[in-house]
Amino acid sequence: MIEDMTKQLIAACDGASKGNPGPAAWAWVLADTDGVPVRWEAGPLGVATNNVAELTALHELLDAVEPGVPVQVRMDSQYAMKAVTEWLPGWKRKGWKTASGKPVANRELVEAIDERLQGRTVEFVYVPAHQVDGDPLNAIADHAASQAAQSQEPDGTAHGASGVPDVPAQTATRSGAARQSRPAARSGSGRARSGSRTISAKFRGTCGGCGRTYAAGDKIAKNAQGWGHPECASA
Numbered sequence: 001m002i003e004d005m006t007k008q009l010i011a012a013c014d015g016a017s018k019g020n021p022g023p024a025a026w027a028w029v030l031a032d033t034d035g036v037p038v039r040w041e042a043g044p045l046g047v048a049t050n051n052v053a054e055l056t057a058l059h060e061l062l063d064a065v066e067p068g069v070p071v072q073v074r075m076d077s078q079y080a081m082k083a084v085t086e087w088l089p090g091w092k093r094k095g096w097k098t099a100s101g102k103p104v105a106n107r108e109l110v111e112a113i114d115e116r117l118q119g120r121t122v123e124f125v126y127v128p129a130h131q132v133d134g135d136p137l138n139a140i141a142d143h144a145a146s147q148a149a150q151s152q153e154p155d156g157t158a159h160g161a162s163g164v165p166d167v168p169a170q171t172a173t174r175s176g177a178a179r180q181s182r183p184a185a186r187s188g189s190g191r192a193r194s195g196s197r198t199i200s201a202k203f204r205g206t207c208g209g210c211g212r213t214y215a216a217g218d219k220i221a222k223n224a225q226g227w228g229h230p231e232c233a234s235a
Contacts, residue, residue, distance in 0.1 A: 012137035015053025025148030026057035041156030076129035
């Protein structure tokens with residue numbers, strides 16, 4: 001056991017969906033009080049959306065930490081974080097309706113997380129995904145979730161894994177710049193090199209070709225596994 005009931009642990013969690021919805025999984029990584037990763041776990045979800053995967057990752061992480069242990073949770077999903085820290089009180093007041101009067105999506109997961117947050121000390125920290133020199137725990141969780149989404153098999157220290165997953169260098173990106181190891185489509189062409197039409201992504205998603213995520217606003221193209229990076233469509 002690494003839980004010290006007086007010191008704050010550091011953790012990260014992430015979800016992945018190959019197609020959104022598509023084959024999905026969740027993952028978390030837990031570090032000691034010095035920030036050194038010591039435990040991690042990833043689990044498959046079958047076919048699910050990215051938001052379900054993100055919320056499930058948080059739910060599973062909270063179940064893995066003793067309730068009396070303070071924990072800092074690092075996430076790259078603004079949706080999941082805001083759902084349980086900002087929007088939740090308003091949803092409750094409105095009878096689990098959104099501001100537009102629609103039923104709250106993924107209500108059961110949000111309620112389950114809310115129950116697990118009661119009486120505990122949890123600090124949420126937003127960390128942008130895939131940044132060069134970005135948060136290492138988030139990178140581990142992101143990679144583990146992506147791998148589990150592809151394999152649809154559980155993994156982690158509880159399943160016999162030794163150490164934490166090695167995170168490929170090409171998963172990192174520079175803030176506001178093109179992704180490393182991913183050349184952009186030709187300027188003004190509106191098409192990937194393979195001739196596939198490109199569009200601007202409306203939402204953050206996961207490339208079906210390489211398993212890396214893309215951000216809202218990034219150029220994406222259709223490939224054999226769904227939507228993803230233009231160069232993956234041409235591979």
